[in-house]
Amino acid sequence: MKIGGILLLASLSLGAFCSVANGQTISPAQARADFSYLKHKIDQLHPGVGYYTPKPKMERLYDSLYNGLTAPVEYLKFYQHISPYVAALKDGHTNLNHRKNYIGKNTRFIPFYIRPVNDTYYISHNVSADTSLQRGTELLTINGRTVADLHQELMEADRSGSDGDNSSGRRQWSLVQFADYYAAWYGSSDSISITYKLKGDTLVRQTRLKCPSLNNFRTTIRRRYGVEINQPSNLSVRIVDTLTHTAVLRVSTFMGLKKKDPFQWAFNRKLKQAFKQIREQNVQNLIVDMQGNGGGIVLNSARLLRYWMPKPFQIMAHEEMKRAARAELVARWNPISMLNFSLQYKSDKTGGFASRSTQHRYRPRKKDAFAGNLYFLMNGASFSAATSVMAKTLDAGIGTFVGEACGSAYWGDFAGHFKTITLPNTRIQVRMPLKKLTHAVNESCANGFTVEPDFTASRTFEDLMNNRDYTLEYALRLIRQGIVARQPVRQHPMQASQASMNLNHTLQE
Template sequence: MYFNRTVLVFLLLCGLRCPALTQPLTPQQARTDLTFLKRKLDLLHPGMGYYTPQPQMEQLYDSLYNRLTASMDYLAFFRHLSPLVSALKDGHTNLNHRKNYISRNTRFIPFYIRLVENRYYISHNVSADTSLRRGTELLTINGRTVADLHQHFMNVDHSGSDGDNQTGRRQWSLVQFADYYAAWHGSVDSIAITFRRPGDTTTHAARLRCPTLDGFRTTMYRRYGTERDTRPNLSVRLVDTLTHTAVLRISSFMGPKKTDLFQWSFNRRLRRAFRQLRAENVQNLIVDVQGNGGGAVINSARLLRYWMPERFSIMQHEEMKRAARAELITRWNPLSALNFSLQYKPVGSSGFASRSGRRQYQPRSRTAFQGNLYFLMNGASFSASTSVLAKTLDAGIGTFVGEASGSAFWGDFAGHFKTVTLPNSRIQVRIPLKKLTHAVLAERANGFTVEPDFVVTRTHDDLMTNRDYVLEYALRLIRQGVAVRATTNSQQSAISN
């Protein structure tokens, strides 16, 4: 499963806006775009009616359609479409701006913001006002409370969070707050803020100029360069020699090269990592998938082979609608139709199912990890990351620390994608084509997502020291000998906080 946040990441570094697209949309143009989107969703999306019943989706569509009675500018129409996409409650379905709407000239809010006990603080400041240091409580932006803005972004965008799960939406909309603000409000030259300085109860006000992407990055590197996480994907770090503990950081389930179709590079790095763990006699392995938005299913399986106790499948079913076939067959490739027939089989009149959906994988033998596993996770542990977490939980292995993952325990809608461009506004919507059902038993779930055994939240001290507080908590569990689901022959420790 591949999760690419095309909506709210800094998308394009250059490009000019097309003058024709600056004109307001007529009611007929807006209705045409909405109808086009609804038709594409009905034809292609495998999850229509899954989280939100189909009658409610139809009622929502009718309401949105009937309200298109006057001309509407581009950004207002973008907002108007948002409820239809977010009602799917599918973290892989993304509402994206038209090409080049976000450009090198777009300006962003000059902060990273973090939440501590229902209060919002500046963690990194790239504005010209250097007195707004870490720990400054940010109260309002342009007259609206930060809490209200954050909740609004969670409500209008389901990217990275399936169903009614809150953790993914909360995580992404806060970590990428500046991107969300630009996507919803457009580029802003400056913002008016109110704030409280650390240790001061007085409310202050200021107006700050907003930087472009280049300015944002340059200042971030200059002021906070020593805090950058430079660990490569699949890196191993020995963190405690006394307890023989190491951290395996997995930031993505995609290899570094886009041309590596079979993901051999990822597999090679994975083998090196586990050989290193074996050579260093690691007995407690912390697998860090915080912020890992997913990647290729094959790489999830490759990782699981190092600790699964017996042969396993990742997926129970892989299905798609009948119309999705046309999206996977290209005219310029005469072999694509044959390839499709080899990979998928018809399922009645409803669609197609993967012939290899239940492919089994053999666990590793010589390089298998035999010690205790601890997983660091948060709401941005999405898609393929949740597949690894769900399969591990289903096998009765591991101790989970942090917060609930973004995807559902049962599976998700992903695999292949179609990006449709609306004919008049040129707004883009990415639609997943496959329903992927994990090969897990429902009774082994510990919640809708994979829930942590130990919920860990940021403290004010964590904020001020920029500490990896989830890792610190896991290390404390290891030093206390706490393993909720031990993978060794030693007796399982009692769960305690």
């Protein structure tokens, strides 16, 4: 899963050296061999084939794309050609990545961040040499195509971070990482032509801008926007309103805090410190900010849940994998890995394997447990383990959710262990999950395919100009007016009162 940062290389892969140079053509035989290899590996290993897109439809799509490989094709065109097949899985944990070094130090990126207000796109951060393109400049076209058209194409091309037909994840990631997505899909370009309108002006202008390298992009954005791009550290607590005793707990990831920490003790220690601070400062309204949290280690998500869940709980009801996945987890030369697999998994009725540990129940914490009002900040980039936390909380009938629908499904996802395959000729890589993880939740408690917000927050032009966290501002208004969707520590979900829901429209700017 791609995690947010200053500028991420969404298509940077970890494959071996590629024998096909940029711009070099691939023969029809090589292209068909690579595509056939890709399909074989997906059928063999991916636990979600046929789940979101029926298998017959997947087969027809494959045949159509395979039969279209009748002439020599350039590398990037081939990458684009096979993308619809990977995208048809509709699995946010499956990523189609370029070969190693296709995206690198010589790649040039679009020189700005783009943020939407309703259906209009604006420049929010500019790293080009043209400093007149200040925040609030309306961006109309890039190289002759409307930004809306480009955005839609990139959303369809890469479904990373978004499961099923849910579009919030694809929309969020393709905008946050627009420069990366653009370079990955259309290739690197030394310059681009844009049309735009300056803030407060109706005149449509046109200019050509040089595209910076990754290092130049990072250097410039730190110099121009250093304060803005510095985000609170993971698991940090800050008091935001003393009158209402409100604090924000920033949970940016469930990945480990240290590289060598198999039991995640560092994460657990920092989590304990955070909730000790919350108790000592008499926090009564806790805002858990999981915007942009792409997930991580399930154990860490369970540890967070222990601070507010009302009774012992499971995270997953089932964990399953195909039989062929065993070979990816067991090394023949290592008898310990064989023993470990046997201890963790058992054969199931489908011919694959199921985890033995899903029945493990986590006990709520007594010390420093939080019993006040919980508010969750969420967006499309709240994915995987972040969705697990919100799904379990919703299932327990706790919390008020603010923002937009998160990226994963309420029922669960395809994740756990991963395998990266490298196509033999083009060296294109596909990273796919090996396990199907089903949340231990009641289907009747769902409020949508994914976890939907109780109160939808959307950006205004004023939010854009002030670089304001509009979702946080919305949550603070709810708290000041005493509005909750679900009362604390209830064991059955309760929808927001009609009076509260009627205020939803008036609270939005």
